[in-house]
Amino acid sequence: MPAASVTAGRLRASAGARRGTTRAALLPLGFVSSFLTVVVVLPIAALAWESKRQGADSFWRVVSGPEAVAALKLTLGAALVVSVLNAVLGTVTAWVLVRDAFRGQSLVNAVIDLPFALPTIVAGLTLIALYGPRSPVGIDIAFTRTAIVLALCFVTLPFVVRTVQPVMQELDAEMEEAARSLGASPLAVFRRIVFPNLLPGILSGVALALARAIGEIGAVVLISGNLPYRTEVSSVFVMNRIESGDAAGAAAVAVVLLCVSFALLLAIGGLRFLVTRHERV
Amino acid sequence: MSRLGLRLVALGYLALVLLAPLAMVFWRTFEHGLAPVWSSLSDPATVHAFKITLLLAAIAVPLNTIFGTVAGLAIVRGRFPGKGLLNAFIDLPLALSPVVVGLALYLLYGRSGWFGGWLTAHGYQVLFAWPAMALATVFVSVPFVAREVIPTLRELGEEQEQAARTLGASAWQTFRRITLPSIRWAVVYGVVLTTARCLGEYGAVAIVSGRIVGRSETVTLRVDASYQTFDPTGAYAVALVLAAIAVAVLVAMTLTKPKEQTA
Numbered sequence: 312m313p314a315a316s317v318t319a320g321r322l323r324a325s326a327g328a329r330r331g332t333t334r335a336a337l338l339p340l341g342f343v344s345s346f347l348t349v350v351v352v353l354p355i356a357a358l359a360w361e362s363k364r365q366g367a368d369s370f371w372r373v374v375s376g377p378e379a380v381a382a383l384k385l386t387l388g389a390a391l392v393v394s395v396l397n398a399v400l401g402t403v404t405a406w407v408l409v410r411d412a413f414r415g416q417s418l419v420n421a422v423i424d425l426p427f428a429l430p431t432i433v434a435g436l437t438l439i440a441l442y443g444p445r446s447p448v449g450i451d452i453a454f455t456r457t458a459i460v461l462a463l464c465f466v467t468l469p470f471v472v473r474t475v476q477p478v479m480q481e482l483d484a485e486m487e488e489a490a491r492s493l494g495a496s497p498l499a500v501f502r503r504i505v506f507p508n509l510l511p512g513i514l515s516g517v518a519l520a521l522a523r524a525i526g527e528i529g530a531v532v533l534i535s536g537n538l539p540y541r542t543e544v545s546s547v548f549v550m551n552r553i554e555s556g557d558a559a560g561a562a563a564v565a566v567v568l569l570c571v572s573f574a575l576l577l578a579i580g581g582l583r584f585l586v587t588r589h590e591r592v
Numbered sequence: 593m594s595r596l597g598l599r600l601v602a603l604g605y606l607a608l609v610l611l612a613p614l615a616m617v618f619w620r621t622f623e624h625g626l627a628p629v630w631s632s633l634s635d636p637a638t639v640h641a642f643k644i645t646l647l648l649a650a651i652a653v654p655l656n657t658i659f660g661t662v663a664g665l666a667i668v669r670g671r672f673p674g675k676g677l678l679n680a681f682i683d684l685p686l687a688l689s690p691v692v693v694g695l696a697l698y699l700l701y702g703r704s705g706w707f708g709g710w711l712t713a714h715g716y717q718v719l720f721a722w723p724a725m726a727l728a729t730v731f732v733s734v735p736f737v738a739r740e741v742i743p744t745l746r747e748l749g750e751e752q753e754q755a756a757r758t759l760g761a762s763a764w765q766t767f768r769r770i771t772l773p774s775i776r777w778a779v780v781y782g783v784v785l786t787t788a789r790c791l792g793e794y795g796a797v798a799i800v801s802g803r804i805v806g807r808s809e810t811v812t813l814r815v816d817a818s819y820q821t822f823d824p825t826g827a828y829a830v831a832l833v834l835a836a837i838a839v840a841v842l843v844a845m846t847l848t849k850p851k852e853q854t855a
Contacts, residue, residue, distance in 0.1 A: 340672060343663045346655075347681050350730050354696035355684075357706055361699045400605050407602040411595060419603065421846045425610055427785065428838040428845065430792030432812045433831045436819065437613035440620045440828070447616070465609050497594070519686070526689025529794035529812065533819055546691040546795065553695060553799055562699065565692045572687040576680060579687070 355569070362566045365559050373563035381540045382548040383567065389456065389544070390524035393463040397520045398513055401471025408472070409479040423473070426466050431529025434465050439534050454536030459544060462530040467523050471516030478512040515582035522575040526568065617835060621828040632818070632826035633833065637806045641814040641830075647722060648797075648810065649790040652729040656786050660737025661779055665771070667738075668745040669753075685734050693731050694799030697724055701800075720802030725810070728796035733789040737782030744778035744850060745771075781848045788841045791834070 362370055373379055408420050426434065438461060443453045452458045482505065490500045528546040535542040537551070545564055552561035621629055632638060663682060667675060685693070701718045702708045711718050718724045752774075756766045772779075794812040801808040803817065811830060819827035 339662045339666050340670060343659065343666050343678065346659050347663075347678070347734075350727065350734060351681050351684060353706075354693070354700045354727075354731070357700035358692070358696040360706075400602070403598050404602040404605070407599050411599055413599065419606065421842060422606060422610065424842055424845055425614075425838065428788045428841040429614075430794065430812050430815075430834050430838070432794045432815050433617075433792070433834045433838070436815060436827060436831045437617045437835075439819075440616035441613040461609065465613075468606075468609060522687035526687070526692070528689065528691050528798075529792075532794075533816070546689045549689075549691045549695060550795070550799060553698060558695070558699065558702070561695050565689075565695045568689050568692050572684065572689070572692075576683055576687045579683070580680070 358562060358565060358569065361559070361562045365563065369559065370563045370566070373560045374567060378539050378543070379545075379548060379560075379564050382543050382545045383564070385456065385459070385543070386525055386545040389459045389463055390521050392460050393467055393524045394517045394521045396460075396464055397467055397471045398517050401468070401516060401520075402475055402509065402513055404472045405475035405479055409476060423469050426468050431466055431527065432533070435462055435530040435533040438462055438465065438530070443534065453534055454538065454542055456542060458534045459531055459542060462534055463524040463527055466527055466530045467520035470520040470523065471513060474516035474519070475509055475512045478509055482508055511582055511585045515579055518575055518579045518582060522572060522579075525571055525575075614835060617828055617832055621825070621832045624825055628825045629829040629832075632823070632829040635826070637809065638811075638814055638826075638830060640806050641809045641811045644722065644725070644809065645791055645811040648726055648729040648793075649787055651726045652733050652790045653783060653786050655730055656733050657737050657779065657783055659734070660739075660782055660786075661741055661775070663738045664741030664745055664775075665767075668742055669750065682735050682738050685732050686739075690728075690732055690793065690795030691799065694728055694796035697728055697731070697796070697800050701727075719800060720804065720808055722808065724800040725797050725808060728800050729790050729793055732793055732796055733786045736785040736789060737779060740778040740782035740785070740850065741775055744775050748774050777848055778850050781845065781850055784841060784844045784848060788838065791837060 374383075404423070408416065408423075429437075438458070439453060441448065442450050442458065442461065444451055452461065486504055487500050490504050491497075495503070526546060528544075528550065531544055532547060532550075535544065535547070537543050537547045543551070545568060549561045549565050549568070552558070552564070663678070666672075667679060667682075698719065699705050700707055701711065701724055703712060708719065716723075718727075748771075752770050753766050756770045757763075761769070792812060793810070794816070797810055798813055798816070801810065801813065803809055803813055805817065809817065811834060815827050815830050815834070818824075818830065
């Protein structure tokens with residue numbers, strides 16, 4: 312009997328292998344999905360359930376309230392400005408790192424990742440040290456919307472650089488030389504040859520930066536002053552609601568942020584598909 | 593000429609946004625001499641905050657290292673329905689505001705939450721204590737190891753693993769002897785990123801911790817509290833320690849970055 316069941320087990324296993332899922336793969340899969348369920352899915356479900364429990368009326372009342380609307384507008388506006396700045400300056404930085412050559416280039420390349428390594432609250436504090444009330448260079452932008460944009464530029468700086476850089480490295484310089492030898496101006500070469508190749512990389516970097524900018528709190532919280540209607544971003548609004556005991560109000564705005572995150576993730580997924588298209592062929 | 597111009601634009605931007613502010617923190621920290629710096633750093637509340645932060649990292653980093661490696665393997669090598677969904681949930685923490693994460697945990701483990709009532713009745717303190725802070729830290733640092741392991745595994749291909757299996761190696765032996773050595777540096781790089789994220793987490797932990805000084809305060813919350821209570825020197829001193837750790841992380845990142853990404 313035991314021998315028979317072992318054989319049966321083997322048969323089942325090999326049948327599984329033919330179908331593509333082996334029994335050995337079920338254990339890791341079970342671990343991965345239960346880990347994600349406990350850590351990520353259950354809390355998100357609790358948030359969604361809380362906003363459903365409130366009902367659509369109270370949800371809209373909070374989300375369309377003047378303070379929430381001001382916060383959401385400011386958040387999206389600042390994030391859009393930061394995205395444009397990143398698209399331009401990130402592409403320039405990537406170009407300087409790939410096509411230019413100067414002493415200390417590898418150091419500059421390493422410094423790009425600093426915002427990934429530095430705690431965001433420290434990033435905010437460093438900006439106050441230079442551009443705050445006691446600024447040694449006489450620039451005090453604390454408690455203004457400019458400060459919010461600056462803080463978001465700090466934390467999102469690596470995204471476009473790091474998505475454009477590898478594409479630029481693989482870009483064939485011969486294409487550009489050919490265009491130039493046929494009489495194209497440097498601007499035409501960039502616009503017609505380089506830019507179309509870089510665009511998917513730029514866009515996926517911008518999408519990542521946008522998601523990050525919309526959700527950022529640590530870098531913003533100290534330098535923005537969090538003045539309602541003026542410099543209070545959505546994430547700070549949510550935090551203030553929770554700390555004043557209004558979890559329902561916090562949940563309504565948080566659900567809006569959650570939906571924006573999911574939409575951006577979809578966009579990033581689509582762009583990743585475009586960027587890696589040539590690698591899969 | 594235009595080459596020089598672009599170089600100046602890029603380097604000028606980096607200097608204005610990243611480097612000059614960071615340099616200012618050094619100056620601000622030491623402008624009143626060493627004594628106040630030392631007294632803020634040796635303050636029992638600060639020491640306790642460092643212990644809490646290290647505890648959270650010690651919980652989240654190993655968990656996410658194992659999860660990220662296994663999830664990476666499952667996504668690249670496995671064939672199963674719902675892979676897209678799994679991928680999306682691993683990426684979610686990258687796109688989600690930490691405040692939303694904190695609120696979600698607050699709702700789940702709070703007094704009226706799904707688990708909150710049962711946990712309170714049985715005497716477990718999750719919210720406003722280290723367990724909820726650990727859950728928040730694990731949540732925000734979920735993607736980093738998996739995101740490094742996945743492209744490396746794709747590039748590696750399956751031939752060597754299949755050869756090992758044909759020669760009679762078990763699944764575990766194949767992983768131990770063939771797969772793991774090849775993805776080692778990607779895992780290490782992911783661990784460095786995870787550690788940086790865990791040490792620097794602010795928004796999610798701020799909400800679920802309750803910010804009780806000397807009890808549930810992390811280092812980043814300590815920086816925040818010091819600055820808000822008009823102790824800028826204390827805030828700068830602690831921030832400088834975090835910045836020094838960040839520079840060490842940066843060096844580690846440069847040394848361990850998988851080759852195909854630097855080149």
